[in-house]
Amino acid sequence: MKIHRINPNKRWSDIVVYNGIGTFTEVADSDTSADIKGQVQQIFEQANTSLELIDSDNSRILAITIYITDFNNLDALNEVWDEYFPKNCAPSRACVKAQLADPEYLVEMTFTVAAGDKFKS
Amino acid sequence: MKIHRINPNKRWSDIVVYNGIGTFTEVADSDTSADIKGQVQQIFEQANTSLELIDSDNSRILAITIYITDFNNLDALNEVWDEYFPKNCAPSRACVKAQLADPEYLVEMTFTVAAGDKFKS
Amino acid sequence: MKIHRINPNKRWSDIVVYNGIGTFTEVADSDTSADIKGQVQQIFEQANTSLELIDSDNSRILAITIYITDFNNLDALNEVWDEYFPKNCAPSRACVKAQLADPEYLVEMTFTVAAGDKFKS
Numbered sequence: 001m002k003i004h005r006i007n008p009n010k011r012w013s014d015i016v017v018y019n020g021i022g023t024f025t026e027v028a029d030s031d032t033s034a035d036i037k038g039q040v041q042q043i044f045e046q047a048n049t050s051l052e053l054i055d056s057d058n059s060r061i062l063a064i065t066i067y068i069t070d071f072n073n074l075d076a077l078n079e080v081w082d083e084y085f086p087k088n089c090a091p092s093r094a095c096v097k098a099q100l101a102d103p104e105y106l107v108e109m110t111f112t113v114a115a116g117d118k119f120k121s
Numbered sequence: 122m123k124i125h126r127i128n129p130n131k132r133w134s135d136i137v138v139y140n141g142i143g144t145f146t147e148v149a150d151s152d153t154s155a156d157i158k159g160q161v162q163q164i165f166e167q168a169n170t171s172l173e174l175i176d177s178d179n180s181r182i183l184a185i186t187i188y189i190t191d192f193n194n195l196d197a198l199n200e201v202w203d204e205y206f207p208k209n210c211a212p213s214r215a216c217v218k219a220q221l222a223d224p225e226y227l228v229e230m231t232f233t234v235a236a237g238d239k240f241k242s
Numbered sequence: 243m244k245i246h247r248i249n250p251n252k253r254w255s256d257i258v259v260y261n262g263i264g265t266f267t268e269v270a271d272s273d274t275s276a277d278i279k280g281q282v283q284q285i286f287e288q289a290n291t292s293l294e295l296i297d298s299d300n301s302r303i304l305a306i307t308i309y310i311t312d313f314n315n316l317d318a319l320n321e322v323w324d325e326y327f328p329k330n331c332a333p334s335r336a337c338v339k340a341q342l343a344d345p346e347y348l349v350e351m352t353f354t355v356a357a358g359d360k361f362k363s
């Protein structure tokens with residue numbers, strides 16, 4: 001069975017898929033000065049792109065771990081979050097407070113997802 | 122291969138199973154005023170229920186990530202923990218300090234488990 | 243399908259493999275007084291040993307979650323990190339700040355890896 005690495009560089013691969021399951025981590029890439037809603041929106045847009053690259057979509061997200069820097073932002077995060085998943089397709093979720101590598105980052109999310117069929121072997 | 126979501130709502134699914142592997146996250150549900158031992162006991166009771174829902178049991182836990190709010194509670198956590206797993210069935214474990222969404226929560230645990238056979242397809 | 247547990251004790255198993263995928267967590271075992279580079283080197287040496295135990299190697303690491311106690315150490319961590327992975331074999335990576343169980347630990351890493359063929363059943 002093949003390990004599929006999308007955009008590997010010396011430090012990380014943007015996505016890794018093995019045995020039909022993909023993993024990727026997102027922080028806001030385009031505008032780190034955005035507020036929490038803006039950062040969550042960027043993360044989900046980036047996730048959509050990542051999912052498409054492995055023939056998947058937002059109905060096939062298995063689990064997300066949310067690292068949030070300030071729980072005062074959780075309600076606003078949830079507002080964007082609750083709109084994102086198709087009906088009956090929300091993932092398992094863990095949510096903890098953690099400081100992140102860039103002080104402007106307000107949230108980082110690790111996604112575990114079901115990839116498309118061609119990534120199963 | 123099917124994605125199995127147990128009790129999906131708009132924000133999360135209690136358990137997600139794919140490719141025979143289940144994921145769920147637990148915090149003390151019934152009494153958040155309990156001390157660390159009480160919260161760990163609640164988490165393991167809830168985990169037993171979750172495991173049963175996917176035809177599994179506490180001999181089939183693959184990995185747990187422990188988020189604990191205060192390492193002074195770690196010895197007490199370990200006392201309950203060490204009694205929980207059947208002989209030779211302890212999981213891989215990570216344990217880090219993190220603040221949690223409800224200030225009463227003392228610990229949150231993410232479980233990765235082997236589901237029962239009927240969840241393999 | 244069998245659950246493979248390497249060195250199980252009552253608290254954890256050093257490695258757990260299921261469905262061809264292994265999980266293990268490493269902190270510096272031999273010298274916790276080492277600086278960040280020394281601790282990262284120890285972690286990768288330990289990972290090499292763990293990988294060998296499941297017929298794998300450092301070209302088959304799928305994902306790593308890094309828990310670092312101080313982001314001032316991140317550049318030094320990356321120096322060792324960038325040398326470790328074979329070309330085009332870097333994993334998906336998450337990196338958050340967290341305090342660890344032993345105050346001397348500067349970093350803890352959770353590895354998800356592809357095990358060797360004999361661990362697939």
